[in-house]
Structure formats: structure tokens, C-alpha cells
Amino acid sequence: MIARTVYDNEHEQFRESLRKFLQAEAVPFHDQWEKDGQIDRALWQRAGEQGFLCPTVPEALGGLGADFRYNAVVDEEMSGMGLSGIGFGLHSDITVPYLVNHGNDEQHQKYMPGCLSGDIITAIAMTEPGTGSDLQGIKTTAIADGDDYIINGSKTFITNGQLADLIIVVCKTDPSKGARGTSLILVESGTAGFAKGKNLEKLGLKAQDTSELFFDNVRVPKANLLGQEGMGFAYLMQELPQERLNIAIGAMASAESILNQTVTYVQERKAFGSPIATFQNTQFKLAEIDAQLTAMRVFVDCCLELHLRGDLDAVTAAKAKLLTTELQGKVIDECLQLHGGYGFMWEYPVAKAYADARVQRIYGGTSEIMKLIIGRNLLGS
Amino acid sequence: MNFDDNVDEAAFRAKVRSWLDDNAPKKLLPYLEKASFATLDLGDYDANAEAKAWRKKKFDAGWACLAWPKEYGGQAVSPIERVIWGQEEGAYAALGGLFTIGEGMCGPTVMAYADEAQKTRYLPKLASGEEIWCQLFSEPGSGSDLAGLRTKAEPDGGDWLINGQKIWTSGAHYSDFGILITRTDANVAKHQGLTMFFLDMKSPGIDIRPIKQANGQSGFNEVYFNDVRIPDAQRLGAVGEGWKVALTTLMNERMSIGGSMPTGVPEMLELASTLQLETGPAIEDRALREKLADWHCRANGLKYTSARLTSALSRGDTPGPEASIGKLVAGPMMQEIAMAALDLQDLSGMMVDPAEAALSARLQAILLRSPATRVEGGTDEILRNIIAERVLGLPGDIRADKGLAFKDIPTGR
Numbered sequence: 013m014i015a016r017t018v019y020d021n022e023h024e025q026f027r028e029s030l031r032k033f034l035q036a037e038a039v040p041f042h043d044q045w046e047k048d049g050q051i052d053r054a055l056w057q058r059a060g061e062q063g064f065l066c067p068t069v070p071e072a073l074g075g076l077g078a079d080f081r082y083n084a085v086v087d088e089e090m091s092g093m094g095l096s097g098i099g100f101g102l103h104s105d106i107t108v109p110y111l112v113n114h115g116n117d118e119q120h121q122k123y124m125p126g127c128l129s130g131d132i133i134t135a136i137a138m139t140e141p142g143t144g145s146d147l148q149g150i151k152t153t154a155i156a157d158g159d160d161y162i163i164n165g166s167k168t169f170i171t172n173g174q175l176a177d178l179i180i181v182v183c184k185t186d187p188s189k190g191a192r193g194t195s196l197i198l199v200e201s202g203t204a205g206f207a208k209g210k211n212l213e214k215l216g217l218k219a220q221d222t223s224e225l226f227f228d229n230v231r232v233p234k235a236n237l238l239g240q241e242g243m244g245f246a247y248l249m250q251e252l253p254q255e256r257l258n259i260a261i262g263a264m265a266s267a268e269s270i271l272n273q274t275v276t277y278v279q280e281r282k283a284f285g286s287p288i289a290t291f292q293n294t295q296f297k298l299a300e301i302d303a304q305l306t307a308m309r310v311f312v313d314c315c316l317e318l319h320l321r322g323d324l325d326a327v328t329a330a331k332a333k334l335l336t337t338e339l340q341g342k343v344i345d346e347c348l349q350l351h352g353g354y355g356f357m358w359e360y361p362v363a364k365a366y367a368d369a370r371v372q373r374i375y376g377g378t379s380e381i382m383k384l385i386i387g388r389n390l391l392g393s
Numbered sequence: 394m395n396f397d398d399n400v401d402e403a404a405f406r407a408k409v410r411s412w413l414d415d416n417a418p419k420k421l422l423p424y425l426e427k428a429s430f431a432t433l434d435l436g437d438y439d440a441n442a443e444a445k446a447w448r449k450k451k452f453d454a455g456w457a458c459l460a461w462p463k464e465y466g467g468q469a470v471s472p473i474e475r476v477i478w479g480q481e482e483g484a485y486a487a488l489g490g491l492f493t494i495g496e497g498m499c500g501p502t503v504m505a506y507a508d509e510a511q512k513t514r515y516l517p518k519l520a521s522g523e524e525i526w527c528q529l530f531s532e533p534g535s536g537s538d539l540a541g542l543r544t545k546a547e548p549d550g551g552d553w554l555i556n557g558q559k560i561w562t563s564g565a566h567y568s569d570f571g572i573l574i575t576r577t578d579a580n581v582a583k584h585q586g587l588t589m590f591f592l593d594m595k596s597p598g599i600d601i602r603p604i605k606q607a608n609g610q611s612g613f614n615e616v617y618f619n620d621v622r623i624p625d626a627q628r629l630g631a632v633g634e635g636w637k638v639a640l641t642t643l644m645n646e647r648m649s650i651g652g653s654m655p656t657g658v659p660e661m662l663e664l665a666s667t668l669q670l671e672t673g674p675a676i677e678d679r680a681l682r683e684k685l686a687d688w689h690c691r692a693n694g695l696k697y698t699s700a701r702l703t704s705a706l707s708r709g710d711t712p713g714p715e716a717s718i719g720k721l722v723a724g725p726m727m728q729e730i731a732m733a734a735l736d737l738q739d740l741s742g743m744m745v746d747p748a749e750a751a752l753s754a755r756l757q758a759i760l761l762r763s764p765a766t767r768v769e770g771g772t773d774e775i776l777r778n779i780i781a782e783r784v785l786g787l788p789g790d791i792r793a794d795k796g797l798a799f800k801d802i803p804t805g806r
Binding site for chain 2: 212213214283345353363366370375380
């Protein structure tokens with residue numbers, strides 16, 4: 013592996029303290045959280061106390077005002093340790109930035125302290141039953157009525173869906189328009205007419221709560237509009253590079269961690285009188301994986317540097333998401349095979365990683381959508 | 394190869410069809426047609442009880458263990474007739490999972506090595522499904538390297554005392570009997586110090602723990618032996634000849650492959666025919682059509698390779714190591730198809746609840762189960778070794794423990 017240059021000492025110190033925190037507060041409980049289908053809310057508050065939530069929130073809003081590399085460290089450690097149930101990445105890298113960038117003073121004062129302390133868990137409700145990758149086709153409406161909006165519709169596959177206290181709902185304030193009729197509206201859990209469906213039973217990410225959300229004549233004040241009316245789609249597009257970078261960073265960390273674990277495993281596991289690491293097949297497979305991960309690491313770190321300068325464009329982010337998540341899937345599959353039967357036991361991290369990796373190629377835009385984005389840019393259509 | 398029935402075969406098929414029509418448990422058909430790979434969910438029906446009832450009914454009417462001799466509960470029909478039965482039994486065959494290992498592996502081993510009284514006592518009850526058998530071979534330290542196993546059998550009076558651990562034992566938790574391979578001599582080379590037994594799975598000292606698997610199921614078990622006593626009369630084959638006996642079992646495993654491996658192709662075609670994408674019906678998607686054609690070709694290759702195997706069997710030949718090809722092709726293909734199927738479904742592909750997911754989550758089940766297919770009964774890597782060495786005649790892989798006494802082989806986990 014080529015030495016990484018993207019991080020400074022401060023980031024590595026932050027990583028060390030985060031690691032200790034997760035070892036003590038999350039690792040021992042994750043199995044139970046898988047059974048519960050969600051994590052313990054108290055972890056959010058403990059993480060908030062230690063400053064692990066939303067590092068980039070500006071000091072003026074009560075945050076640390078740190079750079080995005082601190083978020084990246086959190087993403088890397090979560091993924092590397094297989095803590096796939098903890099929704100900090102969505103909160104810190106995706107939803108809270110919408111509030112920071114598009115919220116007004118009143119909204120900042122009302123919600124930001126809770127977002128930082130872990131008392132307010134956030135979610136963003138985009139996908140609907142029947143619309144996956146096509147965000148322009150959403151059907152949930154928010155119709156103005158005096159000083160309020162009345163929201164009707166349903167959302168699905170919402171990460172943090174059960175725990176969320178504050179949800180950014182993507183809806184049509186003008187159903188006669190496509191993208192330009194889209195707005196982002198804040199809905200608090202407990203608002204009359206708003207209901208959370210059951211925790212969905214998923215193929216992986218067993219400890220992460222993912223839900224349907226229902227809106228039946230939900231009345232919220234117009235003050236809950238985030239940014240300007242009709243600008244929702246544009247806001248979503250602006251945040252996509254960071255969202256996809258978040259996924260790419262997690263994919264890399266997971267793949268690297270599983271490779272490291274597999275390297276250890278093949279040196280310990282013996283068959284036919286010698287460690288399976290001595291077999292050429294094992295060496296070829298691991299060499300291939302290591303070479304590919306080395307190259308991909310350089311690319312992802314470069315994307316992170318570009319993003320720090322504000323220069324990560326949507327197409328490059330799409331490339332990063334496409335390549336890293338596909339590579340993650342391939343690497344984990346090969347590593348599972350090298351574990352033999354043990355790779356199929358749920359208690360081995362590689363078995364969980366296999367299940368968890370699948371959705372990475374789907375959410376945040378499928379691999380096919382990434383290819384369309386790259387293709388359109390290439391062919392100018 | 395001629396795939397049309399001759400006169401006798403057509404008559405046999407008609408007989409099978411009419412019996413099935415009168416006797417098959419049709420109430421279970423809706424569940425069986427939706428059965429996911431390696432799972433059997435019969436709703437409110439008790440799956441094991443229904444499977445046993447169907448087995449008993451087949452046995453009583455003379456349709457169980459078709460290949461076996463009549464005196465042990467079989468029907469001694471020809472390989473082609475077995476194939477016809479399999480084709481006609483169709484979805485009901487999914488009820489047979491409990492009995493596959495007993496019929497295909499344990500039974501033939503008992504038949505070859507047990508005494509006459511034992512064969513008469515055990516085989517008919519195995520054939521009728523009244524008693525379930527499992528095969529205790531793999532261990533934590535010996536999977537691909539089966540002959541490296543360390544579960545110890547020591548003589549004690551007229552009995553043997555067993556200590557050690559087996560793993561990946563399918564169905565141990567509901568089995569009545571098992572065949573067990575043990576190490577009786579560590580001072581000779583690893584293949585030479587083994588001895589095979591059969592035993593009552595309810596014997597004192599056996600501790601069975603189901604394994605939680607990546608697909609959420611628990612079909613495999615860990616089995617611990619703590620001073621488990623087996624009478625010498627239950628030894629199969631001579632002391633030290635366990636490897637030879639195990640090869641009988643494994644050869645029969647290969648023979649029982651005769652039927653076709655699942656590939657996921659029919660499920661994928663059904664999904665593609667019913668799924669609507671944002672761009673229109675999935676079946677009209679060009680990229681998908683290309684893949685479907687590719688999978689169809691490979692599935693047919695498997696089908697006809699398996700037919701060639703059946704032809705060889707019907708001529709009285711013993712299938713050779715080339716039978717290893719089937720699983721090696723089908724395993725990764727199944728995984729590839731499941732991945733593509735989930736890609737098509739976007740986030741809905743992540744749902745595993747059969748009530749919510751397309752095609753009752755069968756492709757999700759395939760995705761999560763298929764890694765095990767590439768490991769169990771010979772890993773992809775071992776199969777490639779077999780094909781390289783025994784089909785293509787390439788030089789053998791280097792085996793560091795060759796000729797060493799078992800006790801001198803370096804050990805790990």
C-alpha cells in the first residue's frame with residue numbers, strides 16, 4: 013500500500029480516539045443491535061458529547077468547523093470495523109449539510125444543537141415505492157394552505173427511519189412541474205398524520221433501521237421549508253458528489269479491512285500440511301486484490317482532496333462510486349471464498365461484509381445510473 | 394444421446410405421472426413452487442412432518458430410493474427411469490432435502506460395508522424416511538483437506554470412544570443416525586490412519602449446535618463428541634481403511650449429482666418477464682437480453698453435460714472426475730445471476746421478506762446461499778485441482794504433508 017498523504021496528524025489523532033470510542037461503545041453491542049434491527053439511541057448522544065457527529069458544522073453554528081476529512085475518518089472507521097448499523101455517515105455527511113447550507117437562522121437555532129449533540133437524529137426521505145433512481149418522478153406532494161403546507165404521500169427505504177427525529181422530505185410543492193416543482197420540507201417525528209412504517213427486513217445492514225414513512229394530510233408551517241420553494245432538486249444535485257464520495261470512502265475502507273483480515277486468516281489456516289497462504293492460487297488472488305485496492309485508494313484519496321478544495325465534480329464522484337463499490341463486492345466475494353466454510357458463518361466479519369456490500373452498488377444511485385452519468389458526459393448528450 | 398422416450402420409458406413415464414396425479418400433496422404445491430434455493434417454507438404446515446409423510450407415501454407405493462436393490466427398500470430401476478421420475482416429480486422434489494444425504498451417501502456406504510443384519514435393520518427405514526441420516530466428515534481444521542481430520546476414536550473394551558468435533562454437518566440437529574469418519578492411528582500417513590463408523594445421533598456425549606449462516610438459515614451444525622461410545626460392530630470397513638470407505642461415500646455423492654444443479658436461470662427469466670423497469674419491461678432491455686442468452690447457453694451446457702453423465706450411467710459406466718465441472722460452473726453462475734437480478738430491482742432488491750420482494754425473494758435467497766455452494770462438497774479451488782490433475786492430466790499440486798506421519802504434520806486451526 014502506498015503511504016497516504018491526504019491526512020494530517022490531527023486527523024490521525026481523531027481517528028485514534030474514535031477507534032477507542034467505537035471499540036468500547038459500539039463493537040460489543042453490534043450483534044445485539046443486529047437482532048434489534050436498530051442501534052441504541054444513547055450511542056448517538058455519547059458520540060455527540062465526544063464531537064464525532066457532524067465535524068464540518070461551522071463554529072458559528074456551534075460545530076467544530078473542521079474539514080471533511082474528519083467525516084471521512086468516521087466513515088472509514090465505521091466501515092473498516094464492520095459497524096454497518098450506525099447511521100452517523102448519513103447524518104453528518106448528507107442530511108445535516110442540507111440544514112447547514114440551506115437552513116435559515118431560525119432553523120439553525122432550532123435544530124443544530126440537537127444534531128450536534130445526538131439528541132436529534134436526521135433522515136432524508138427521497139425514494140418512494142415505485143421510484144428508485146428517478147427522483148424527478150416523486151409523487152409526494154406538499155400543497156400550500158395559508159401559512160402551512162399539507163403533505164401527502166409515502167416514502168420507502170429511509171435510512172435512520174425508525175430513530176429519526178427530523179426528516180427532510182423531498183416533495184412536490186408544484187406537482188404540475190417536474191424537477192422545478194420539487195422542494196425540501198422539514199417534518200418532525202410526532203407531527204400529526206406522519207407515521208413510520210415497520211422496520212424493513214433487509215438483505216444486509218441488519219443493525220440499521222430502514223423504514224417506510226407515511227404522510228397523511230401532515231400539516232407543517234411554511235417556516236419548515238428548507239431553502240427556497242422549487243429549488244429542492246437543485247439542492248439534491250449539489251450534495252450528490254459528497255454523498256457518493258461518502259459511499260466510495262466506506263467501500264474502500266470495508267474492502268481494505270476485509271483484505272487485511274483475509275491476509276491474517278490465510279496465514280493461520282492450514283490445509284495439506286501448510287498455511288493456505290503458501291498456495292499459488294491464494295497468492296494470486298490476494299495479489300490481484302491488493303494491486304487493485306492500491307490503485308483505487310490513490311483515486312479515492314485524490315477525490316477526497318478535490319472535494320476539500322470544492323473541485324469534486326458529479327462525474328468524477330460517479331466514477332468513484334461506481335468503481336469502488338463494484339471492487340468492494342468483488343474483493344469481499346473473493347475473500348469469502350478464501351475463508352472456505354467459515355466465510356459463510358455469520359460470526360465471521362467477511363460473511364456480514366458480503367451481505368452489507370450488496371446495497372452499496374444500489375443506493376446513492378445504482379451502478380447503472382453512474383454509468384449513465386459518465387456516459388452522458390463523455391458523449392455530450 | 395436421444396432425449397425421446399422409447400416405448401418402455403414412455404410407459405414408465407405414464408405410470409409415474411398417473412401415480413403422482415393421484416397421490417402428490419397438491420396442497421403444498423403453491424409453497425413448493427415458490428421455494429427458495431436451500432430453504433423450505435410451507436407456511437403453517439410443518440415442513441419436516443410433510444416431507445416425511447410424502448417420503449413414506451412414496452416408499453409404500455414403491456417410488457423411494459429407486460436405485461437401491463429391492464431387499465433394502467429400493468426398486469432397482471434403471472438410471473433413465475430415475476431421471477424420468479425426477480422430471481415428473483418436479484416441484485415436489487423440494488420435499489426431499491431431508492433424505493438426500495441418507496439416500497445418496499450414507500445408505501450406499503452402509504450397503505457396501507455393514508453386515509446383513511444391520512443392512513436389513515437400517516436401510517429400509519432410511520429409504521422410507523422414518524429415520525434420517527447425516528454425514529459427519531468435515532472438521533474445523535479439515536475441510537478441503539478432509540484426510541487431515543483429528544476426531545479421535547480409541548478402542549475401549551469392545552467399543553470405541555470418540556472425542557473431537559465435526560462441523561458443517563447438514564441436518565445433524567434432526568438426524569437419527571450418522572456415518573462418522575475418525576482418526577484411529579496418528580503414527581501413519583494421514584490417509585492411512587482413518588476408520589469409519591455409523592452411530593446413533595442420540596448417543597450420550599454428542600452435543601449439536603446449529604450454525605448461524607450468512608443467509609440467516611441454520612442448516613449446518615457443529616457436532617461435539619465427548620467420550621461418545623460406539624460398539625465395534627458399527628465399524629464400517631477395516632480399521633485404518635476409513636479413507637477407502639469415505640471414497641465410496643464421496644463417489645456416490647458424485648453419482649447422485651445425476652439431476653441438474655440449480656442455476657437460477659428459470660428464476661431470472663421469470664423475474665425478467667414480470668419486472669417493470671423505469672425504461673419499460675425488463676425483458677425488453679437489450680443489455681439484459683444479452684446476459685439472458687449467455688446464461689441460457691451455459692445452463693444448457695450444464696444440462697447436456699449432466700445428460701451425458703446419465704447416458705454413461707445407463708451404459709453401466711462409472712462417471713469420472715469430469716463430473717466436478719457441473720458445480721464449478723453452476724455455483725459462480727448462480728451468484729452472477731442473483732447479483733444481476735438484484736441490480737435490476739434497485740433498492741427493492743434489498744428486501745428479503747418473501748411477502749414483499751419480487752418472486753418471493755427467491756433471488757435474494759440465491760445470492761445469500763450461493764457462496765456456500767462454491768465451498769461445500771469440494772470448493773471451486775479443489776474442483777479445479779481435480780480437473781487439472783485428473784481430467785487434463787497436469788502435474789499434481791505440491792502437497793507438503795505427503796508421506797509424513799499424521800502426528801508430524803504441522804497444524805493450525
